[in-house]
Amino acid sequence: MPDVRRIAGRYELLEQFSHGGMGDVWRGYDAVLDRPVAVKLIRPQAVTSPHRSRRRCATSEAAAVS
Structure with a gap:
């Protein structure tokens, strides 16, 4: 069985x-x-650029509303 990468102790x-x-x-x-x-x-x-940080916040907010 291949190794499974796990993020935050829960997401495989x-x-x-x-x-x-x-x-x-x-x-x-x-x-x-x-x-x-x-x-x-x-x-x-992707998170070091101020433009991309604003885009990420807008994307996160849009996903939360969906």
Whole structure:
């Protein structure tokens, strides 16, 4: 069985399925809530730019409302 990468002690990263300018998106599993999830890993370079930080906040707010 391959090694499973776990984030924050609960999100298992199973397969990378997309990537973009800000980071990579993985198919994952939330071991606490026992359900599949998507996990976006943000590249460190993406958070050093003030423009990108504002974009990330707007994206997060839009996702929270959805």
